[in-house]
Amino acid sequence: MQQGSLARYKLYPSSLLWLDSLSQAGKDLRARCCQIQACDTDMVKGLAADAHRLLARGDASGGAIVLICLADRCRDAGELVLAREYCEEAVSHFSCYDDCRHAHNLAVTYYALGLVYQSLGLETDAIGSYDRALEAFDEARSQWMWAHECAKRMMNECDEVVRWIRELRQGLALGQPAPPLLTGTLVKIPMWSTSAGSLLRVREEPVDWVDVEVSALGLANFALLINGNSMVGLGVQNGDVVLVQETADWPADGQIVVVRMDRMESESVLKRFYRRQDHICLEPANERYPFLIVLPNWRLKEEVSRRYAQSHPERGLEFFLESSVHCVGWYCGKVG
Structure with missing residues (x-):
């Protein structure tokens, strides 16, 4: 398995969506989707x-x-009827807009x-459907040219996906099997070292690469090696x-988050988030570790400090300024 296999994973539809205009309610619900480890039909329908x-x-x-x-999760799990229903419904809603993000x-x-x-x-x-996707990506690319803040990145992404769709379409026309994007495919994702206890440095370069089943990957795009025992209760x-979906957005209350602390020279922790x-x-x-x-x-x-002394007198506290704390990503589960 080569590191380039990660690029093919990145062509998963849910990893390509433009999310900057997503409402807080949408972000919270999407965060819950990230927690699905397998296609639990009842959970998906909920x-x-x-x-x-x-x-x-x-x-x-x-x-x-x-x-x-x-x-995406339904397709990986073979729940194709549900996957089709959700995709067709999403098409009907995105078709109502004409700006570059929705295009x-x-x-x-x-x-x-x-x-x-x-x-x-x-x-x-x-x-x-691939032909319509190619037309829509062409339209989106032409519109991204005028969105200066993100034009180059988004146009490059459009070009990458278009090449992949053309490969899929050509294979279909020739009666060839689809390239491996579906269930059972291993992808190699980068792994860094972080902490679930004391604050440890997250290195600039990955410490390793790990193989993960696509069906288990969900929306995650990198892994973290945990050092410490502050999350043993979970x-x-x-x-x-552990698998992490990279994002700068804070999750919903109760979600597990990876946070970088500038004060600690780009060190990072895994903790449960509450606003x-x-x-x-x-x-x-x-309970042996501080809030x-x-x-x-x-x-x-x-x-x-006074309030926590009353509600949790046995627990220590460590304080940080909001300007020095940044969300790195959301926890998506463990490898293996």
């Missing part, structure tokens, strides 16, 4: 129902993005639908390798 509630409230982009994330997501959705059709053996439908122990009224609490799953308290300013330190 998340789809939540996505439909977003759609009913007028959040078409958020609801449709979640449906594509769910479709890009519409193209991704046609691509996702083509993968489902191909998995179902519906070659003609797959070719048609089954994450010293020496475990309180006047601070953020990064909570370990081991990490993130404050907007130091003036709140005394008051917050």
Whole structure:
């Protein structure tokens, strides 16, 4: 397995979606999708129902993005009827917009639908969906040219996906089997070292590369080797390798997050995230370790300390300024 196999994983539809306009409710729901370790049909349908509630409230982009994330998981698990349903519904919602961001997501959705059709053996439908994806990516690329803040990156991404779709389409036309993007494929992802206890440096270069089944990967795109035992209460122990979806967005309350601390020279921790009224609490799953308290300013330190002394008198506290703390990614499960 070569490191280049990661590039093919990055062509998963859910990893290509444009997310900057995603609402907070959409981000929270997408974060819950990341926690699915296998295609639990009841859980998937429950998340789809939540996505439909977003759609009913007028959040078409958020609801449709979640449906594509769910479709990826369903396709990997062989739940192709559900995957098709979610993709077709997402197409209908993204088709209502004409800006470059939604044009890009519409193209991704046609691509996702083509993968489902191909998995179902519906070659003609797959070719048609791939053709629509190519047209939509061409339109999105022309629109990205005017979006100066991200134009080059997004145009390059469009070009990469277009090359891959043409390869898929050509293979279908020639009656060739699809290249390995589906269930059972191993991908090699980079692994860094981080901490679930004391704060350790995250290295500039990966310490290793690990093979992971695509069906287990979900939305994760890198791995972390855990040093420490502060998350043992959640089954994450010293020496475990965990999967992380890279994102700068804070997760929903209760989600496990990887956080970088500037004060500690780019060191990082794995903790459970809670947003309180006047601070953020990064909570370990081991009572022997302190809470990490993130404050907007130091003036709140005394008051917050007083409250924790009353509610958790046995627990220590470590304080950080909000400006020095950055979300690195969301925990997506363990390897193996």
